[in-house]
Amino acid sequence: MNTRSIRARIQAVAGRALAVIVVLLLANSLFLYSVHRPEGLVGLMMKAHVWLGYALCGALLVFFVPHYAGHRRHSNTRAQWLGYGLLLAIVVGVILGVRLAWLGKSPATASLVRAHELAFVIAMIAYLGHRLAAYVTPVLRYELAGVAVAIVLFVGYWGLEQPAVREAIVADLRQPAPAPVTRVSNPPTFDSPGGVDPTKSEPEHAPTAGLYGSADGYSVTAVAAGPADMGASHARTVSGHWLNEDDLRNPQYCGQCHTEIFEQWEASVHRFSSQNDPFYEKTFAAMQRHRPPEATKFCGGCHDPLVLLTGNMNGPIDRHSTNAQEGITCLLCHGVVDVQDRIGNANYVVAAPDHYPFYASDNPDEQEMNRRLIRSKPEKHKESFLKPHHRTSEFCLTCHKTHLDERINRYRWRRGPNDFDAWHDSAAGMKSALTFYNGEKQQRCQDCHMKDVPTNDPAARDGLTRDHTWGTANTALALLKDKPLLHQRCEELLKDCVRVDIFSAIPGDSDTIASRIWPLERPDARLRGGQTARVEVVVRNLRVGHLFPTGTIDLNEPWLEFAVSRDDGPILMSSGWLDETGRLDPSAHRFNLVLLTREGRLVDIHNVEEFHTVLYNNAIPLGQSDVIRYEFTVPALPDGARLRLSARLHYRKFSRQYTEFALGPDAPDMPIILVAEDQVDVTLGPPVAASAVPADNLLAERVNDFGIAHLRQGDTRTARWAFERAAELKPDDADAWVNMARCYLTDGALDDLEVVLRRADELHPVYHKTAYFLGRLRAAQGRFDDAVRAYDVTLAAFPEDREVLNQKGTALFKQERFAEAISVFEEVLRIDPENVSAHSYLFRAHATLGNQEKSRMHERRYLKYQPQEAEKPLHEIYRRNNPDANREANAQHVHPLSPPPTAKPVGDRKVQIEPRI
Numbered sequence: 001m002n003t004r005s006i007r008a009r010i011q012a013v014a015g016r017a018l019a020v021i022v023v024l025l026l027a028n029s030l031f032l033y034s035v036h037r038p039e040g041l042v043g044l045m046m047k048a049h050v051w052l053g054y055a056l057c058g059a060l061l062v063f064f065v066p067h068y069a070g071h072r073r074h075s076n077t078r079a080q081w082l083g084y085g086l087l088l089a090i091v092v093g094v095i096l097g098v099r100l101a102w103l104g105k106s107p108a109t110a111s112l113v114r115a116h117e118l119a120f121v122i123a124m125i126a127y128l129g130h131r132l133a134a135y136v137t138p139v140l141r142y143e144l145a146g147v148a149v150a151i152v153l154f155v156g157y158w159g160l161e162q163p164a165v166r167e168a169i170v171a172d173l174r175q176p177a178p179a180p181v182t183r184v185s186n187p188p189t190f191d192s193p194g195g196v197d198p199t200k201s202e203p204e205h206a207p208t209a210g211l212y213g214s215a216d217g218y219s220v221t222a223v224a225a226g227p228a229d230m231g232a233s234h235a236r237t238v239s240g241h242w243l244n245e246d247d248l249r250n251p252q253y254c255g256q257c258h259t260e261i262f263e264q265w266e267a268s269v270h271r272f273s274s275q276n277d278p279f280y281e282k283t284f285a286a287m288q289r290h291r292p293p294e295a296t297k298f299c300g301g302c303h304d305p306l307v308l309l310t311g312n313m314n315g316p317i318d319r320h321s322t323n324a325q326e327g328i329t330c331l332l333c334h335g336v337v338d339v340q341d342r343i344g345n346a347n348y349v350v351a352a353p354d355h356y357p358f359y360a361s362d363n364p365d366e367q368e369m370n371r372r373l374i375r376s377k378p379e380k381h382k383e384s385f386l387k388p389h390h391r392t393s394e395f396c397l398t399c400h401k402t403h404l405d406e407r408i409n410r411y412r413w414r415r416g417p418n419d420f421d422a423w424h425d426s427a428a429g430m431k432s433a434l435t436f437y438n439g440e441k442q443q444r445c446q447d448c449h450m451k452d453v454p455t456n457d458p459a460a461r462d463g464l465t466r467d468h469t470w471g472t473a474n475t476a477l478a479l480l481k482d483k484p485l486l487h488q489r490c491e492e493l494l495k496d497c498v499r500v501d502i503f504s505a506i507p508g509d510s511d512t513i514a515s516r517i518w519p520l521e522r523p524d525a526r527l528r529g530g531q532t533a534r535v536e537v538v539v540r541n542l543r544v545g546h547l548f549p550t551g552t553i554d555l556n557e558p559w560l561e562f563a564v565s566r567d568d569g570p571i572l573m574s575s576g577w578l579d580e581t582g583r584l585d586p587s588a589h590r591f592n593l594v595l596l597t598r599e600g601r602l603v604d605i606h607n608v609e610e611f612h613t614v615l616y617n618n619a620i621p622l623g624q625s626d627v628i629r630y631e632f633t634v635p636a637l638p639d640g641a642r643l644r645l646s647a648r649l650h651y652r653k654f655s656r657q658y659t660e661f662a663l664g665p666d667a668p669d670m671p672i673i674l675v676a677e678d679q680v681d682v683t684l685g686p687p688v689a690a691s692a693v694p695a696d697n698l699l700a701e702r703v704n705d706f707g708i709a710h711l712r713q714g715d716t717r718t719a720r721w722a723f724e725r726a727a728e729l730k731p732d733d734a735d736a737w738v739n740m741a742r743c744y745l746t747d748g749a750l751d752d753l754e755v756v757l758r759r760a761d762e763l764h765p766v767y768h769k770t771a772y773f774l775g776r777l778r779a780a781q782g783r784f785d786d787a788v789r790a791y792d793v794t795l796a797a798f799p800e801d802r803e804v805l806n807q808k809g810t811a812l813f814k815q816e817r818f819a820e821a822i823s824v825f826e827e828v829l830r831i832d833p834e835n836v837s838a839h840s841y842l843f844r845a846h847a848t849l850g851n852q853e854k855s856r857m858h859e860r861r862y863l864k865y866q867p868q869e870a871e872k873p874l875h876e877i878y879r880r881n882n883p884d885a886n887r888e889a890n891a892q893h894v895h896p897l898s899p900p901p902t903a904k905p906v907g908d909r910k911v912q913i914e915p916r917i
Helices: 003-034 042-071 077-103 107-133 141-160 163-174 251-255 259-266 278-288 293-303 322-326 330-334 364-376 378-385 393-400 419-424 445-449 475-480 484-494 656-663 697-712 716-729 734-747 750-763 768-780 784-797 802-814 818-831 836-848 852-865 869-881 883-889
Strands: 336-339 348-350 401-404 414-418 452-454 464-466 498-507 532-541 557-566 571-575 593-596 613-617 625-633 642-652 672-684 894-896
Touching: 003 042, 042 077, 042 364, 077 107, 251 259, 251 330, 278 293, 278 475, 278 656, 293 393, 330 336, 330 378, 336 393, 364 378, 393 401, 393 419, 393 445, 401 419, 414 419, 475 484, 484 672, 498 642, 498 672, 498 697, 532 557, 532 642, 532 697, 557 625, 593 869, 593 883, 613 869, 613 883, 625 697, 697 716, 697 734, 716 734, 734 750, 734 768, 750 768, 768 784, 768 802, 784 802, 802 818, 802 836, 818 836, 836 852, 869 883
Parallel strands: 625 894
Antiparallel strands: 336 348, 401 414, 452 464, 498 532, 532 625, 557 571, 557 642, 593 613, 642 672
16 A cells, blocks of 8 residues: 555545544534533533544644645645635634633633634634635535534433523523613512511511512522521521521632632631621620520621521530631622612521532542633623622611611610611712712712722623722721731721811900901911910811711721920820820710610620610711810910911721720730821911901812801801801802701791802702702791702702602691602602601501501601600710710810820821911
């Protein structure tokens, strides 16, 4: 047998093998392309696809060498070039296929997948062209037969798939594409089918759908009376039964692919939310000693979800167990399939994840197949673990909006930490028409606390993913867990989020309006030695999208340090120092919340189960401000001497007292972050003629903040003066006139209110704020139809403003248009199920219409949520025994200054402040 015969025989055998491989590969590719779920034969078909690809390379090489040798000098150049193109397309496709076999499908490799598919489509076209261009072109019967065989094989593969999977795929294909989610729907009212009664600690019956409805085939109907008793927590499982021990843990599994996100999570507060947080562990242990599991489960829904949801909170907790040490895991957050309502207290519905095959296998080959399945068929993975609600603030409210009920405090309903409502009513939430400063774009929780960061993660879009470190202010855990990345995120979040402004001073005992020196940094400002002076410092929440501070406000310790010195000399007098043990000056101004027990004692270790009443809350909403006053005797220095006033806002996570409670007397000092600062140098001497204040937008904003602070404290006279100055400095600003309207409305000066509203309307016609206050004016005048029309103007721009809705409902109620009023107040309750005013009017409106059952229901809710005047004597008990707290509890109070004792330094005192006018 000669060389040519041998070559022809090899080519013929290789050609037949190549044809078989191509048919199998075509059938296999059709199967993998059409199947969207990883079950059944998919794993086997993926392996077969890779090995068929390698077999294709071998058969092609064996076929090509003799085929090229026999045709390289052929005169049919068209067929030759089509053959070369065919070979190039196959080589490119194979190289891309090998690359994908290692990387898998992901957003980052989407272009490779498309290029791989396109290369073989081009190869098939080139093959047909190559065959048709040959001088002797047989009928393509073998190719057609091959396609027929491929189709038969494809159908056969499909038939071997699990019937349930096949039916699910067919159902998916028949379903229309879901409409894009553009707005979170409101929850059902608790009067509607499937609604929730927020006066109960448990729903009367489980909701059939919550804020988002049924998600991706999961049934979100929880069995409230089923085996899983969640106690005071509102958490639910899809089945209503406890989950298995290992259903929600194992974040390391997620970290195999999402390495960078896992590293971020490892440095997060969510990672240390459970018994691995020494502060929470100590407080929870104290609660366990005198409350039953039914009450302590209130904490578990957010802090110990893996312990609660597996039924391990029915008795003493093994704090060293895996679930108690995992914190909030990937599978917990991404396993939430629904948010039931806007009540909070862990009101999520969670499902045990539906994992890909071989998830729990100990076999390394099967583990690798599991990862390959996820990479190659990621659709189900994405659908299971990333749902529309994960991108909303309503998802965060599940744990960041809380309340306590009688099972916890043995008293009554009390509001707990609530970031959501503060966000909802702020310029960040863009839901309220009545903010002092207008927002430009809604900022969701994720936009501040999960900023986009560059990563190479498979979930990245354009090289960015959400930061799973979660920017927080918990510097204590950053220190104890040695997480510098977390501390960095804390500093980034806190730095300059608030503005400190030493704005003005009032010398002596003179009239506060006429003699106020403002702004205090002006060159002609003078204070007299030996005379008393009162300095006013304005602190404004610039960019914290809820309250500053927030969260555990009773434990957090932001405070204002104010000091007086001579130039760069030592401090002469101050407020806000730390003593040698690290405890804060008791007379310092704190931005905190003070809770009292039923005996009138301080709730000092976050023992919220004993919380009975709020003495005061000094937190500042976004876009609002507070004014802190310091009074002292100006040092008797020569005229012309310079006095330096400095104010610094510090933040420390946890007071020294609480730190020692949790960690013992030898506990390390918690980090202190300088949030903001200001400094003013004032010349001593007799008063000089005051120069005109130059018009300046920043100064207009500062004096506006000064007015907002006084309005919040009830001093409408000073607030009105400030807003008038703001209008002079910025004549085209309608908000200055609207703010004057706020003062006149508070004072009941209706004629003046009409004047300033007309002026605001001239500057900004049909302004939503002007319309609201016009509605209040017309309602006060008894012109309720006009009031409703004005409120509708505001609601057209801000349909979820519960205050405007309440005022509209009140106007309708007073016109005896009860059915319309009921509709409006029910809308309020869809937004805020615990709204006292709405329940108050609803129980009276339903009673008037004869709906006695609904009337009694809303009356119960009104009585549940309304403030209790009977708690005031407890305030008096505590205030009598605590003069510093007594001063802070007064809206308008003055802090004395005194020479600082031997104390710990609070950071570097060098302050660099840019000139402001």
